[in-house]
Amino acid sequence: MLKDQSFENYLRDIEKPFSGWDFSYITETDRMSSSLLSWSYGSMILPLIQKSTSMLDMGTGGGELLSKLQPFPEKICATEGYPPNVPVARKRLEPLGVEVYQIGEDDVLPFDNNQFDLIINKHESYSPNEVLRIMTDDGIFLTQQVGGSDYVDINNALCAPVNDEFSHWELAYAEKELCENGFEVLEAKEEFPIQRFYDIGALLYYLKAIPWQVPDFKSKNYIAQLYKIHEMIQLKGYFDVKQHRFILKAKKN
Template sequence: MDAFTRLILEAEQAHFSGWDFSFLKDRLVSETPPWDYRRIITGAMTDANSLLDMGTGGGEFLATLLPLPPHTCATEAYPPNIPLARRRLEPLGVRVVEFQDDDRLPLSGEMFDLIINRHESYCPSEVWRVLKPGGRFITQQVGGRDNIELNEQLGADVDPEYIDWNRQQATEELGAAGFHLSFQEEALSRTVFQDIGAVVYYLKAVPWQIPGFTVDFYRNRLRDLHARMEAGYPLVTHSHRFLIQCVKEPAG
């Protein structure tokens, strides 16, 4: 079995659950953005009695933020993640809520002092509805140009509706919903894929990067990319991230 076939096979057979990329340790290396999301969140939690984590995945990140506010909930829309999140978070006193529609969260109005959202879609008016007056919404989003070099290398189309998702668009939408913007920043951070197995595993774990991706369809492009990587030229892409903090100011 040649190296290309072995790396592809390993990547296709590797298990992925929650939001765990440990399989890619040292094989996918990405610079961190200039802000510290964890530090920002833990700082905001100090005066929060209620917290909502939107798109918790398997609860991996939320479970590291102990101690949590007395009333903490998490939402998750991807069915395979629900049991993972409940097993991890319910022993910590966290209620995990399954939902399917950003426009209709199954939560009562004005429930939370703080809503956090890391790489999850959201509806600004729904965030506004469930946030208490004076409460804060903090989100780190994946921008529309995230790792776009992957698509270019494999000759894959980029979603024209998503490509323009950036800090400006998000802040305009949140402002229109009534939020007061208190902080915003955007960054393109260098990311390096060390081998073709890392590329395939990533595309399997993040299916929206190249919708409908299969090794068979892209085999020739993948083999060409593998040859360049084996020759000492890893694939360099850029992670597109932006961070926004905003406040639902009390009426009057």
């Protein structure tokens, strides 16, 4: 194993810097790609922004997506709960007029009642009651979520434990939860696209960015499994894992 220089070189990719929610190091070099969804989160947002006067982006990451959705409504805010992302988001978004708030709890948001007529949320947890509280009566909530079976193939390939805490998190559960908390669901879809890694280094870089997938992940603890995936990629050309995505558009009932 130690004589495989390409494998040893790929192991160093986990040391590459990562900030915000920017995967260009492996996406723009075609080392990782994803199959397409039947919907476009961004394309669904744009016409909603044009009709909006006050907007909130929940879980903005480093502000990468939000910064590309201009022009913004008069009032626009963003939240982020992952501390390392907050300064990245503020540096990118505040010059564009976006107020960025660091938050700790989903059910305690620093906003007044009935404040936003558009609330968007990509891959961020939320409290239905709190979203309802800060929405205007004619407001829209649009969220794309990561389902509970997301990337389980990675855990299985590494022989790592699977976190069952979110195994229930799927479209049917989320839709029912919204309806039980004062929402009317307008659109709902769920799909399982494939994410493809073309080298083991790209997978390691990605695992660094999503530390919740394999908590306390260290390459040295999974060398045998990583090398097995590396050999499979050398033979087959890629390593595929299944994602889990669903989208919900809702208004107050």
